[in-house]
Amino acid sequence: MQLPILESINLMAVLPVLIIAGWACVLLVFDLLIPRSRKHWTAWLALVGLLGAAVALFFQIGHFARLGSEAAFDGMVTVDGFSIFLQVVFVLTAIVGVLLALDYLPRHGIERGEYYVLLLFTTIGMMIMSMAADLIVVFVALELLSIPLYILSGFAGMRETSEEAALKYFLLGAFASSFLVYGIALTYGGTGTTRLTGIAQAVTSDALNLPLTTVGMGLLLVGLGFKVAAVPFHMWTPDVYQGAPTPVTAFMSVGAKAGGFAALIRVLVTAFPAIASEWGTLIAVIAGLTMLLGNIVAISQSNIKRMLAYSSIAHAGYILLAVAAAQRSENASFAIGAVVFYLLAYALTNLGAFTVAIAVERDDGTGTEIDDFAGLGKTRPWMALAMALFMLSLTGMPISGGLVGKVFVFQAALQAVPGDPLLLAVVIIGVLTSVVSAFYYLKVIMVMYMREGEGKAVLPLALKTVLAATAFGTLVLGIIPGPVFQMAQRAMLK
Amino acid sequence: MIPLHWYLLVAAGMFALGIYGVLARRNAVAILMSIELMLNAVNINLVAFWRYMAPEALNGQMFAILVFAVAAAEAAVGLALIISIYRNRETVVAEDINLLKW
Amino acid sequence: MIGYILFGLVALVAIVSAVGMLLSTNAIHAALFLVINLICIALFYLGLNAPFLAMVQITVYAGAIMVLFLFVIMLLGAEQVTLKSQLKWQAPLAIVLAVVMIAATFLLFFNVQASGGLSPLAPISEDPRQTETFGSPYAVGEVLFGAYLLPFEMTGVLLLVAMIGAIILTRNEAGGMRDEQRAASNE
Numbered sequence: 001m002q003l004p005i006l007e008s009i010n011l012m013a014v015l016p017v018l019i020i021a022g023w024a025c026v027l028l029v030f031d032l033l034i035p036r037s038r039k040h041w042t043a044w045l046a047l048v049g050l051l052g053a054a055v056a057l058f059f060q061i062g063h064f065a066r067l068g069s070e071a072a073f074d075g076m077v078t079v080d081g082f083s084i085f086l087q088v089v090f091v092l093t094a095i096v097g098v099l100l101a102l103d104y105l106p107r108h109g110i111e112r113g114e115y116y117v118l119l120l121f122t123t124i125g126m127m128i129m130s131m132a133a134d135l136i137v138v139f140v141a142l143e144l145l146s147i148p149l150y151i152l153s154g155f156a157g158m159r160e161t162s163e164e165a166a167l168k169y170f171l172l173g174a175f176a177s178s179f180l181v182y183g184i185a186l187t188y189g190g191t192g193t194t195r196l197t198g199i200a201q202a203v204t205s206d207a208l209n210l211p212l213t214t215v216g217m218g219l220l221l222v223g224l225g226f227k228v229a230a231v232p233f234h235m236w237t238p239d240v241y242q243g244a245p246t247p248v249t250a251f252m253s254v255g256a257k258a259g260g261f262a263a264l265i266r267v268l269v270t271a272f273p274a275i276a277s278e279w280g281t282l283i284a285v286i287a288g289l290t291m292l293l294g295n296i297v298a299i300s301q302s303n304i305k306r307m308l309a310y311s312s313i314a315h316a317g318y319i320l321l322a323v324a325a326a327q328r329s330e331n332a333s334f335a336i337g338a339v340v341f342y343l344l345a346y347a348l349t350n351l352g353a354f355t356v357a358i359a360v361e362r363d364d365g366t367g368t369e370i371d372d373f374a375g376l377g378k379t380r381p382w383m384a385l386a387m388a389l390f391m392l393s394l395t396g397m398p399i400s401g402g403l404v405g406k407v408f409v410f411q412a413a414l415q416a417v418p419g420d421p422l423l424l425a426v427v428i429i430g431v432l433t434s435v436v437s438a439f440y441y442l443k444v445i446m447v448m449y450m451r452e453g454e455g456k457a458v459l460p461l462a463l464k465t466v467l468a469a470t471a472f473g474t475l476v477l478g479i480i481p482g483p484v485f486q487m488a489q490r491a492m493l494k
Numbered sequence: 495m496i497p498l499h500w501y502l503l504v505a506a507g508m509f510a511l512g513i514y515g516v517l518a519r520r521n522a523v524a525i526l527m528s529i530e531l532m533l534n535a536v537n538i539n540l541v542a543f544w545r546y547m548a549p550e551a552l553n554g555q556m557f558a559i560l561v562f563a564v565a566a567a568e569a570a571v572g573l574a575l576i577i578s579i580y581r582n583r584e585t586v587v588a589e590d591i592n593l594l595k596w
Numbered sequence: 597m598i599g600y601i602l603f604g605l606v607a608l609v610a611i612v613s614a615v616g617m618l619l620s621t622n623a624i625h626a627a628l629f630l631v632i633n634l635i636c637i638a639l640f641y642l643g644l645n646a647p648f649l650a651m652v653q654i655t656v657y658a659g660a661i662m663v664l665f666l667f668v669i670m671l672l673g674a675e676q677v678t679l680k681s682q683l684k685w686q687a688p689l690a691i692v693l694a695v696v697m698i699a700a701t702f703l704l705f706f707n708v709q710a711s712g713g714l715s716p717l718a719p720i721s722e723d724p725r726q727t728e729t730f731g732s733p734y735a736v737g738e739v740l741f742g743a744y745l746l747p748f749e750m751t752g753v754l755l756l757v758a759m760i761g762a763i764i765l766t767r768n769e770a771g772g773m774r775d776e777q778r779a780a781s782n783e
Contacts, residue, residue: 009745021753025756028760072746073745073746074742074743074745076743076744076745076746076747077746112764114760114764117760118757118760118761121753121756121757124753128746128750134747136553136556136557136560136744136747137746137747137750139557139560139561139564140560140564140747140750140751140754141750143564143567143568143754144750144753144754144757147567147568147571147754147757147758147761148757148761150571150575150761151571151757151760151761151764151765154575154578154765155764157578157582157765160582160583163575163578163579163582164579166575166765167522167575167576167579170568170571170572170575171516171522171525171526171529171572174526174529174568174572175516175529175532177564178509178512178529178532178533178536181533181536181561182509182532182535182536182539184557185536185539185540185543185557186539188540188543188547188553188554188557189502189539189543189547192547192548193548193553194553194557215700496599496600496603496643500603500607501640501644502701503701503702504607504610504611504640506697506698506701506702507611507614507698508610508611508614508633509697509701510694510695510697510698510701511611511614511615511618511694512614513690513693513694513697514618514690514691514693514694515617515618516690517689517690517693517694518618518690518691519618521623523623523665523668523669523672524623524626526665527617527626527627527630527665528617528618530630530657530661531614531617531630531633534633534634534637534657537637537653538637538640541640541641541644541646541649542640542644544644544646545644545645545646551739552735552736552739555646555648555649555736556736556739556740556744556747558646558649559649559652559736559740560744560747560748560751562652562653562656562657563751563754563755564751564754565657565661566656566660566661566755566758567751567754567755567757567758568758569661569664569665570664570758570759570761570762571758571761571762571765573664573665573668573762574761574762574763574765574766575765576668576672577668577671577672577765577766578765578766580672
């Protein structure tokens with residue numbers, strides 16, 4: 001018997017994923033041979049694998065700029081500019097995730113080689129999520145993204161908060177993903193297919209069962225809304241961010257969110273263009289609520305990890321605004337460009353901010369209060385300066401990537417206002433909440449420079465490198481955003 | 495043949511019972527079992543839709559098989575978490591686990 | 597006619613066992629109720645011409661996964677896992693949500709049914725030859741290793757991850773290391 005699929009697999013298109021997947025399995029075996037006192041070797045080996053994937057991605061950028069898009073695995077996944085751009089973000093995030101853990105894990109007595117293996121596996125989940133062309137792949141990739149993160153959240157097992165964060169994340173995550181599959185099942189029942197393009201065709205043809213499909217889409221949004229921490233599915237975020245080991249928090253605040261948004265855009269824009277005004281309105285409302293809640297609750301936080309958790313909820317709101325703007329097809333390319341640009345800017349800024357949090361954190365897991373930042377302006381001037389930059393970028397102040405990202409998002413939303421006047425109101429909420437957000441971001445800067453304190457921080461070379469790279473990236477995106485945004489806009493799915 | 499919506503109604507009922515279980519029970523093991531109930535309700539939907547709407551391709555069945563695998567993975571990780579929490583804390587009641595605010 | 601009666605019976609047992617699972621205060625009883633429920637679902641699969649799924653349901657779900665549950669419940673000590681519900685504000689909310697959910701889906705399905713929407717997209721073949729093959733292990737395997745290769749491989753990775761997770765979460769190596777270090781620093 002001959003399997004006809006073999007010709008349509010197209011392994012080259014998914015090469016970066018294959019490199020990381022294969023390397024993770026090899027690493028799992030290698031890790032057994034590495035003595036316990038030398039676990040940092042595993043970290044360096046993991047970095048080698050990620051760099052290999054980065055090289056493969058680099059060659060793919062040129063290839064796909066010419067070709068547009070390519071299907072692989074019999075149409076289960078589509079590799080195009082959008083997925084390549086996001087894969088670059090994921091691989092960068094994973095590299096940072098490894099570097100942040102390099103000193104953190106031994107300092108906290110939780111160093112185990114499996115950390116790096118699980119990090120690679122969850123990265124694969126994210127990468128496949130960004131190229132999903134079938135709801136089945138969306139579901140399995142979401143699980144492949146989440147389950148390693150549940151485990152990593154509980155990685156600091158003997159610290160009770162970590163375990164508890166993991167259990168909470170797990171129970172709510174599994175609950176949300178059962179809504180997601182129920183939504184997929186109803187969509188399948190309504191359209192007779194799970195292929196995204198097939199659903200799009202069915203939605204415009206008579207073969208559709210609209211009530212089933214619409215309810216299915218709504219339940220899908222519940223599942224994905226949980227992943228990106230959108231209101232009202234955000235409750236897990238502060239606890240999990242606070243309880244998980246800080247490098248895991250940093251990684252997940254960027255990776256899981258970007259993965260969720262990748263799936264959201266794939267599903268909504270590819271499969272449901274025919275009912276775009278319905279989901280556009282829904283997403284716009286969620287975006288407004290998310291911005292309001294995230295920013296307002298963040299003001300009262302005293303713990304840096306909790307504060308960044310609410311800040312990440314707020315930023316999910318801004319990104320959702322751009323997703324809502326993608327409802328108008330003539331506007332979709334710009335809006336999706338804004339989403340991926342914002343994701344990149346947020347990734348750099350947020351990873352930088354968490355790097356500082358890791359440097360300040362003490363070995364027993366304390367030192368995560370904002371007050372612990374007091375005095376850093378004197379003892380660690382460069383680090384304080386970088387942190388100030390990240391906080392300004394998160395607020396959306398000039399010469400930072402955060403401002404440019406926000407400008408693109410608001411511009412995309414304003415362009416879509418003729419189709420959906422509600423967006424105007426949400427843009428106004430967005431601008432006002434950005435002003436509100438200055439309160440809590442600037443508070444960190446104020447504490448660092450104005451208040452007297454010990455200003456203790458441990459800053460090994462790996463953290464310094466990450467700090468310099470993320471600060472540089474944030475500045476570059478803020479000063480010359482043009483080239484990157486053009487790339488992001490070309491990332492639009494065809 | 496039995497009408498399709500009979501299957502769907504049974505599945506919806508089971509899914510709703512699962513939701514009730516997740517929200518009302520305080521015990522992590524019971525919550526996990528309720529989630530398994532929800533996933534099974536989804537599987538009934540998938541297989542029924544496959545049989546009645548699109549029997550020519552095996553999509554629905556494939557999906558159901560993948561849901562099995564995912565459910566197995568979730569059960570393994572969830573139970574491992576529960577065991578390790580119990581070891582440190584001697585409780586599996588979600589309410590007793592309140593170091594962090596809900 | 598017999599088909600309808602059978603369906604009704606199985607559906608009744610499935611729902612009653614699900615309710616039983618939620619109401620029983622003993623964790624072991626709850627798990628056993630869930631097993632009954634899972635077997636009923638396997639019967640549904642048989643009725644839907646999916647014999648392979650029915651077998652997998654019984655071996656993997658009712659077999660492996662539920663044995664794992666029972667094992668954990670007994671390991672923790674069944675009395676630790678008594679399911680006394682302290683009915684607080686969440687329970688009424690849960691009831692309301694569940695009722696709304698059931699009502700909404702019933703309405704949805706009956707609406708769809710009334711508008712003649714849920715008609716099969718492709719005619720259902722009563723030809724026994726076709727029904728024999730299209731849910732058979734052979735047909736399932738062919739598709740699983742063909743068009744569904746990627747998701748299939750991904751579940752392979754997923755199970756590997758779950759295995760790693762189960763091992764590192766339950767093996768208390770990190771804590772042990774700490775003790776060793778503490779002992780070393782005391783010397």
